[in-house]
Amino acid sequence: MIKLSKILKEQLQVALENAFPKSSKKICDSGSRLDPQLVSASKPEFGDFQVNGALSLAKIIKQPPREIANAIIEELLKNQDFLKICKKPEIAGPGFINLTLKDEIIIQEIKNLLIDDRLGVPLVKEPNSRTKVSPVIVDFSSPNIAKEMHVGHLRSTIIGDSLARVLEFRGYSVLRLNHVGDWGTQFGMLITNLKRKAPEVLTKPNAINIGDLVNFYREAKKHFDEDKNFKDESRNEVVKLQNGDQASLKAWKLLCEQSRREFKKIYDYLNIKITERGESFYNPYLQEVVDELDSLDLLVNDQGAKCVFLTDFLGKNGKPLPVIVQKSDGGFNYATTDLAAIRYRFRTSPHGDGACRLIYVTDEGQANHFAGVFRIAKLANWIPANAQIEHVPFGLVQGEDGKKLKTRSGETVKLRDLLDEAVDKAKIDLCNRLKEECREESDEFIENVSRTVGLAAVKYADLSQNRITNYQFSFDRMLSLQGNTAPYLLYALVRIAGIARKGGTFGKLEYHIEFNKSQEWELAKKLLDFDRIIMEVEEELLPNRLCNYLFELSQIFNRFYDQLSVLKANEPSRSSRLALCELTAKTLKLGMNLLGVSTLERM
RNA sequence: GGGGCUGUAGCUCAGCCGGAUAGAGCGACGGUUUCCUAAACCGUAGGUCGUGGGUUCGAGUCCCGCCAGCCCCGCCA
Numbered sequence: 001m002i003k004l005s006k007i008l009k010e011q012l013q014v015a016l017e018n019a020f021p022k023s024s025k026k027i028c029d030s031g032s033r034l035d036p037q038l039v040s041a042s043k044p045e046f047g048d049f050q051v052n053g054a055l056s057l058a059k060i061i062k063q064p065p066r067e068i069a070n071a072i073i074e075e076l077l078k079n080q081d082f083l084k085i086c087k088k089p090e091i092a093g094p095g096f097i098n099l100t101l102k103d104e105i106i107i108q109e110i111k112n113l114l115i116d117d118r119l120g121v122p123l124v125k126e127p128n129s130r131t132k133v134s135p136v137i138v139d140f141s142s143p144n145i146a147k148e149m150h151v152g153h154l155r156s157t158i159i160g161d162s163l164a165r166v167l168e169f170r171g172y173s174v175l176r177l178n179h180v181g182d183w184g185t186q187f188g189m190l191i192t193n194l195k196r197k198a199p200e201v202l203t204k205p206n207a208i209n210i211g212d213l214v215n216f217y218r219e220a221k222k223h224f225d226e227d228k229n230f231k232d233e234s235r236n237e238v239v240k241l242q243n244g245d246q247a248s249l250k251a252w253k254l255l256c257e258q259s260r261r262e263f264k265k266i267y268d269y270l271n272i273k274i275t276e277r278g279e280s281f282y283n284p285y286l287q288e289v290v291d292e293l294d295s296l297d298l299l300v301n302d303q304g305a306k307c308v309f310l311t312d313f314l315g316k317n318g319k320p321l322p323v324i325v326q327k328s329d330g331g332f333n334y335a336t337t338d339l340a341a342i343r344y345r346f347r348t349s350p351h352g353d354g355a356c357r358l359i360y361v362t363d364e365g366q367a368n369h370f371a372g373v374f375r376i377a378k379l380a381n382w383i384p385a386n387a388q389i390e391h392v393p394f395g396l397v398q399g400e401d402g403k404k405l406k407t408r409s410g411e412t413v414k415l416r417d418l419l420d421e422a423v424d425k426a427k428i429d430l431c432n433r434l435k436e437e438c439r440e441e442s443d444e445f446i447e448n449v450s451r452t453v454g455l456a457a458v459k460y461a462d463l464s465q466n467r468i469t470n471y472q473f474s475f476d477r478m479l480s481l482q483g484n485t486a487p488y489l490l491y492a493l494v495r496i497a498g499i500a501r502k503g504g505t506f507g508k509l510e511y512h513i514e515f516n517k518s519q520e521w522e523l524a525k526k527l528l529d530f531d532r533i534i535m536e537v538e539e540e541l542l543p544n545r546l547c548n549y550l551f552e553l554s555q556i557f558n559r560f561y562d563q564l565s566v567l568k569a570n571e572p573s574r575s576s577r578l579a580l581c582e583l584t585a586k587t588l589k590l591g592m593n594l595l596g597v598s599t600l601e602r603m
Numbered sequence: 604g605g606g607g608c609u610g611u612a613g614c615u616c617a618g619c620c621g622g623a624u625a626g627a628g629c630g631a632c633g634g635u636u637u638c639c640u641a642a643a644c645c646g647u648a649g650g651u652c653g654u655g656g657g658u659u660c661g662a663g664u665c666c667c668g669c670c671a672g673c674c675c676c677g678c679c680a
Binding site for chain 1: 605606607608609615616617618619620621622623624627628629635638639640641642643644645659660661673674675676677678679680
C-alpha cells in the first residue's frame, strides 16, 4: 500500500498548497514544503489513514486546526483522482483528518498482491538494470578460529542473516562477511601446542577434528600459563607466523580449515549463507593504514604506542579518547584491523569492495569502539560522501534469572547444544501431542517438524524482540504454542495448508472478490500493509517490526478462521475468503523467509 | 571521573517523524468444539510509562537534572 499512500500524500500536498498559497510559498522559498503528515490510522475507527498536519500548521498558517482541516478537505473534494481512492474525509478531534479507502480500491489492491511475488515491495533497482549497484556489506556472526561457537554468537548470526535477507530482497547486492578471529597472539600457543602434540598433522591432511582442537586450545592455554619454555616458544611462533614462516603458516591454515568446517556445519544447520573473510585478510593493509594516518598528522606517539586522540570523545580524566593503532612493540591491534577493513570495504575495486553501506552487527558493548573507529575513518576521509556506516548493536542474552546465560555448571553455552536442546524439546512436545490426538506420523515427519519448530523458535524469539535491549532466553516461552512465538505463526500457516488440502484452490488467474464481514476487511487491510513494514525494517534495521506484523497478521487470520468458514461458505464468499487465505499464506511465508525461518505444511 | 544503553501491567515485551481513551503475550479468572489442525477463539481483571523540571495546541516519545541496573573507557577482540 506504499504506492497508494504516496499518491495520497501528493494529493494532500497539492490540496494544502492550493488552500494556503501564501504560507505555502513562504515555506517553499525556504526550501521545503508544507507537510500534511500522512500516517496510517492509529485505530480502525479512524479509517485507514490520518492526516495530522492541520494541528502543527495552525501556527504557521495562523488559523485554528479544524478550519485548516476543512480547507484541505474542500480542496480534496475537487480532486477527481482523490475521490476515486477515498470515501469522504472526516474531521475528528482537535483537527485530524481521517481518510478511508473505498472498498473497490482495497479489493483491487488485494488482487494486485495475489499476482505479485514481491507483495508490493519495490525493488531498489530494476532487474534488467546494467548499472552495477554497489554492495551493502553486512558484517555479522564473527566467531573465533579454534573455538566453538557459543551463545555470544547467536544474536549477531541470526539478526545479521535476517537483515541481509531483507536487503537482498529489496534488490541490493549484499556481501555477507564473516569477520572471523583468525589472527593474533593466541595462534602462537596453538601452533606450538600443535607442533608438540601432533606434528603429524602438518604432513597429513584432516588429521584432527574440532573436538580435539577445542581441547588443544584449552591445553595450549594451560601450558602457556604454566610453562615458561612453552610461553617463549609461543611468542617466537607468533613472530615466525607474522614473518611468513612456511611451517607456521601451514599449521595456521590447518587450524583455520578445521574450524571453518565446523562453523559451516552450524551455518548449514541454521540455513545461513556467509562468506568468510577473517581479520588476516587485512594484514597487508595494516601498515598502510598507520602510514596514512601519520601522513594526515593524526598520529601521536604516546608511551611508545601510536595513538589517534579524538577530541570530541572524552576518555578518562576528561582528556581526549586515545585509540591505539600501533602498539609499543610495533604490533597492530583490533582498531587497526577494523580501520583497514573500513578502508578496504569502501575503496573501489580492485583494491576494495566499493561498498555504499556498511553494517556491523555486534553487541552493544562495542559501541564505543565503533564510534571511535568510525570517527577516525571519517577524519582520514575513508568514508565516501554518499556512503553509510552503521553499528547495529544488540543486548546480552540472559538466562531466566536475568544474568548472563550460562550452563548449570557455570560454563558458556555452546551454540550447537543450545540448538539441539530446542529441537529436542520441540520433539517432546510434538510426540506428546501426537499421542494425545492418536496421530501416527513417520519418523521423517517427526524429525523434520521438530527441527523446523525448534530452530524457528530460537531464531524468532531473538528476532521478535527489539534488539537493543537485553534478551531473556527461555526455551519454554519460545516453544510455547501461544503468544508471539514461531509455533503460533507456523500454526496459522498449517491451518491454511489444511484448507488447500481439503479442496481449496489457490493460484487462480482471475479472482472475483467480495467482502461483507468485518473479519474479512480487517484481514484484507492488514495484508496491504506488508510492503510498508519491509521498508521500515530496511530503514531502521529492526527485524522485530516484521515479527510484530506477522504476529498481528496471524492473530487476525486466526480470528477470521475461527469465526468464518471458508470451504463451506457460499459463493462469492468462498472464493473471496480463499483469496484471503492464499494471500495470508504468501505473506507469512515470505515474511518468515526474510527472518530466516522455515515453514511447514503440517505440524 | 567520562561515555553508552536500559527503566512501560505480577512476569516477558511492543509502542513508528511528538498526535486522538498507553498495547500485546504469559500468568489469573470466566466462556466457546456436529465445522477447514481448539497448538485456536471470545470476554474480565490488571498502569503515577523510574523520578523532578522544561519545550508546546499536544510528551511514554524531544531537552535538562536526579535515581537504579548493565556495559565500555591505551597497548585483548
